[in-house]
Amino acid sequence: MADSSVHVDRNLALELVRVTEAAALAASRWMGRGDKNAADGAAVEAMRKAFDTVAISGTVVIGEGEMDEAPMLYIGEKVGIYAKAGGGPEVDIAVDPLEGTTITAKGGPNAMACVALAQKGGFLHAPDIYMDKLAVGPGLPAGVVNIDASVEENLRELAKAKQRSVTDLVVCLLDRDRHKEIVKRCRAAGARIMMIPDGDVSGVVAVSQPDTGVDIYMGSGGAPEGVLAAAALRCIGGQMQGRLLFENEEQIARGKEMGVTDPNHVYTLEEMAKGDVMFAATGVTTGPMLRGVRHFGSGAVTHSIVMRSKSGTVRYVEGHHNFALKPSAFVA
Numbered sequence: 001m002a003d004s005s006v007h008v009d010r011n012l013a014l015e016l017v018r019v020t021e022a023a024a025l026a027a028s029r030w031m032g033r034g035d036k037n038a039a040d041g042a043a044v045e046a047m048r049k050a051f052d053t054v055a056i057s058g059t060v061v062i063g064e065g066e067m068d069e070a071p072m073l074y075i076g077e078k079v080g081i082y083a084k085a086g087g088g089p090e091v092d093i094a095v096d097p098l099e100g101t102t103i104t105a106k107g108g109p110n111a112m113a114c115v116a117l118a119q120k121g122g123f124l125h126a127p128d129i130y131m132d133k134l135a136v137g138p139g140l141p142a143g144v145v146n147i148d149a150s151v152e153e154n155l156r157e158l159a160k161a162k163q164r165s166v167t168d169l170v171v172c173l174l175d176r177d178r179h180k181e182i183v184k185r186c187r188a189a190g191a192r193i194m195m196i197p198d199g200d201v202s203g204v205v206a207v208s209q210p211d212t213g214v215d216i217y218m219g220s221g222g223a224p225e226g227v228l229a230a231a232a233l234r235c236i237g238g239q240m241q242g243r244l245l246f247e248n249e250e251q252i253a254r255g256k257e258m259g260v261t262d263p264n265h266v267y268t269l270e271e272m273a274k275g276d277v278m279f280a281a282t283g284v285t286t287g288p289m290l291r292g293v294r295h296f297g298s299g300a301v302t303h304s305i306v307m308r309s310k311s312g313t314v315r316y317v318e319g320h321h322n323f324a325l326k327p328s329a330f331v332a
């Protein structure tokens with residue numbers, strides 16, 4: 001194995017942004033056109049192509065599915081300049097080329113293209129099932145909330161740590177029937193709720209961004225999205241716990257193949273995304289963290305974030321794309 005210090009080269013930050021920009025530009029062409037599969041397909045294809053020019057030997061560990069169900073960016077696929085040639089930094093990659101396919105199809109807020117990168121073995125190999133998630137922002141005592149504690153207890157402890165009342169807290173969760181009980185209990189405790197239609201990567205990340213007003217994220221969503229959110233929180237700060245929600249024996253067997261020995265294990269942030277981690281995302285539609293792609297005939301403007309756990313640096317990048325000089329970015 002190569003020297004781990006070169007695994008996540010800081011110069012890769014802008015390379016990652018190019019990858020998420022490509023996916024976002026392609027997906028944005030499908031905004032509001034009512035076809036979530038076309039939007040997703042365009043993002044996947046553009047992201048896959050963009051990876052061909054990134055100076056890594058990458059392995060997709062969180063991707064579009066198994067090799068037999070996804071033609072591109074499937075779990076185990078090798079990507080990057082050195083993938084075939086050999087050499088280069090060996091890294092693991094987590095992708096969600098379009099986080100918020102339905103949002104994009106409807107022209108709603110908060111869809112984005114995301115990528116995370118870690119040293120080999122850095123990411124939890126999460127099967128494509130649900131994960132129960134609990135997240136709070138930075139600057140709080142370790143273990144202030146716990147996935148095994150009750151909703152009421154978590155709200156009480158969080159309010160105490162923030163020196164506020166429970167009525168000041170905002171809980172973010174996906175608007176799903178399965179969350180009715182959590183919603184009922186949060187409301188009964190006096191907390192306020194922010195329901196999002198989709199896109200729990202940005203829902204979780206919102207706890208680390210004071211501007212969003214979100215204090216805590218609760219509820220279940222995709223496990224792959226949980227790992228991506230964990231990668232982002234490792235960089236931007238915050239606490240998160242996740243528990244895989246296996247629904248049947250088949251899923252447990254699949255989990256075992258992927259290295260999950262205890263189906264009830266509660267994963268910490270570090271267990272989901274450990275070591276030196278980078279996270280990049282480009283907005284497809286506008287949300288609290290990122291502006292969506294803005295098209296203007298001969299070009300487009302993209303807004304991206306890229307961050308790294310080792311340095312804690314968070315960069316926002318505005319890309320001005322000229323379709324006359326870069327026709328590949330113009331994907332109709």
Ligand SMILES: O=P(O)(O)OC[C@H]1O[C@](O)(COP(=O)(O)O)[C@@H](O)[C@@H]1O
Binds near residue numbers: 100197199222223
């Ligand atoms: O819609 P479900 O089944 O509740 O799944 C929740 C998951 O779907 C999303 O809302 C959006 O996923 P897509 O991008 O695949 O549409 C994720 O952010 C979330 O983790």
